[in-house]
Amino acid sequence: MSRAFDLERRGSYAAAAEAYRSVLATKPGDASALLGLERVLLPINRSAEILPEVRAALAANRSSGALYGVALRAWAAVEEPDSMRAVAERWAQATPGDEAPYREWGAAALSRRDRAGALAAYRMGRERLGRPHALAAEMAQVALTDGDYTTALREWIPAIEKLPGYRVTAVATLSQAPEAVRPRLLQLLAREDKFAARQLESELRVRWGDPLGGLRALQSSLPADRGSAVEALRGILDQLRTSRTQEALLAQGRVLEALAGRGSEAQASRLRLEAAQAYSAAGDRDSARRMLTGLADDRTASATVASGAGTTLVTVLVGDGKLEEANRRLEDLRPSISPEEYGSLRRSIVLGWVQAGELGRADSMLGADSTIEGLALVGKIRLYRGDVPGAIESFKAAGPYAGERAEATQRTTLLALLQPIEADSLPALGAALLQVEKGDTAEAATSLEQVASQLPASKGGAELRLLAGRLAAASGKSGDAERLFRAATAKEAPATAPAAELALAELLLGQGRAGEAIARLEHLILSYPESALVPQARRTLDRARGGVPQT
């Protein structure tokens, strides 16, 4: 056997086959040798040659499931369904009450893409075993290959009840169900009162973008038993951690809080900290503060937990606009956190000062931060002061990788906005863009239009009107948006006009004015054929004409 293993390991499959055969010649019922022979014949495409050894093995050893499994696969390889059935039935007689013969028979049929054969095997298994839910997981998998999600769900529930480990596979496969089928699946789950069904429902809801609904489903029937409850909460937490939406973060916070209530004191501190971080990221600062209460100053908490609580508290304080207190907390924490973390929190406080309009304090606190994130902040400070060339220089220096992707995109957009502008200093523009940063879009649109009126269309006027139009549209002022978009379609600004035409067309489409939108889109495509927006314009045109479904 050792020689055979060695030959197999070296990839000498033909020689290994001979070695396994020599073992089987003396010990025909040796399951290891037969399995080895099966393995090495497969890569050299000679699987069918195993049949004589299979027959001899079954004659010598009638009780080994492994031998029957090889026999089933061998008969499947030569496409002999009757022989497969005969082997499975012999196996079933040898091990009454065992699902394995039917499971392996079905698997062998599926390996030959014989779906009907596999189903027949599983159904016979159910009938002979007298257990209506036997082989449920296998039946579910077959139903899934047909795209029959309702049958798959019905099978998965008893399968999970019997073996909870199936839940992961069930969730992974059922979560692929098309959107139109999902309500039906949820209805079916709602009819089931078993906890396995609730757990499945909760995890599927999370996968389908309803994390809070998923949590509600689970909490409605969480077992009183602490161990089972913790396991169920951990299950949904694993699903929630794959998403960073606000709802998912909020649900994460609630699950972690629930886990903290069920954990030991040491665990509870860490879980409360994680809950606080999740709440903070979700924007629920009250819940975050509730979790942090006492944790940051708790002398009994571990150093890691205490510093984690401290940094989370700084983030919460920044969100609350309590920048002085945040700064004090941060300086207290400085010895216990890494320089990178300190720098990142410090910049979050700087951004807080920027958003508060305290550009001087922001500038002095930022100091000589030469990281790319620091340069991006310098760009913002310069921009809001109206220093256009300075802002361009800093944004370019920060490059495309500073901060989150959304921040990088915002910088690119700002660069495109600023580059046509020739003026060195435009404090009014800075003030208007600061209003955008603060979220005051309605006022910002008015201010931007005023600045635009002082600039030629080709020197930033059109770009500023386009931005003002987008802000007006976002504020629900469609009349102003339309006027601004039309003004931005000036042919003197060929880099801006296509974007303005597309924005105008989208606005008109949203108002049900498809005819006018179509005319605009046609004008865009024909007038600016080289524009990168043409493919998008064509797609919008298809939508306006009813050529593709509304999405």
Place this chain on the structure above:
Amino acid sequence: MKRREFVARTCAGLATLSPLSRLTLASAAAPWLLVPMDDAQADHLKAYGLTFRLLERGGRAEWFLNYRNGSFLLPADAATARDAALAGVTTEPLEDGRLVQIRGQLQEGNMDAVPLEKAPKVAVYAPPNAAPWDDAVTMALNYAGIRFDKIWDEEVVGETLKTYDWLHLHHEDFTGQFSKFFLNYAGAPWLVDMVERNREVARSLGFPSVPAEKKAVASAIAAYVERGGFLFAMCTATETLDLALAADGVDIAASYADGSPMDPDASSRMRWERALAFHKAQLELSPTMPVYSDIDGHRVNSPDRRQPLGSFTLFNFSAKIDPVAAMLVQNHRQVIPDFYGLTTSFTRDTLKPSVTILAEEPGTPWVKYLHGERGQGTWTFFGGHDPEDPQHQIGDSATDLSLHPHSPGYRLILNNVLFPAAKKKELKT
């Protein structure tokens, strides 16, 4: 009017294009636009719409069969150039000298030029409440920008159908059994609506049941083909149209549809001479089995007999001798992934000998795409529901063809829409 042979005269193309259009050329240097249909094309599906709209405007075009996978020659007038730019269809300016060279190539190989003269008037058979996104042909026509009218039983049984050149049928069940959806969708609001609507139409037209009314509709469609109409059917409409035609005097509907059980000897009593494509089929007697007969090879809704999807291969026809079949298989792919429908494929054993097979799945007992003649007209059957949604399930989201502008399966549908525009020639015999 005979439709059995199509003129394809090399070097006649210059004359076939209207002189008027040449006066409005966008560029004197390049009087033609070649619409390539090989992999250089940015939007294969919209290329058909571009050609169709040119014909609608009174212009003329040519279809270069087997040249760059079935390209089109259009006049380079301003309207066509504008339309191509808006649709995003790739065109190549072509000068007379280069065109003469191409015509030389067409002469030498298995290629030919077919003049396209008149846009056919297109009708889609669908109930008034049919969702526009549940029919591949409707989606293809909408996406390509080809105008069509929807008609239903009243128009087919009445006089309106006669006014159309081309008729499309999709997943209609002409046996009147509501696609045997009773089994899986009992109580679903859309099924209740479908049943009520069909019963109301049958009553209003004076028929005792939906199966009886659908048989009359099937007969009217066959008569339309007989008179010279072009029929294109997909999915269940193919199989059930023939079953309804052949079931003259035979009850093939389950009792839930017409109040009486299916004739147990139905298979032996069918009058297959009335059917377009099939004969000798065995009908499914069980009302609970969502299968009609052994015509369909795949049986998608029959868990025990369902066959897996493979891919089908288009046959290559002589462009000069057999231009109709050649037009119907113009494509930039020869092997195309298969897709399910209530009727996915057609078993070889049930095909009449006169049927032309346009595509098959080699090594299997079924074929995919059929063509034939009846009287003065022609019919084409294409199995399956949606070429870009192979596993289509009721309730699936709609297929967005802007994501599949090169779909070879949808191209086959659009070949059918354009081929009635080809110029016909009386048989010399």
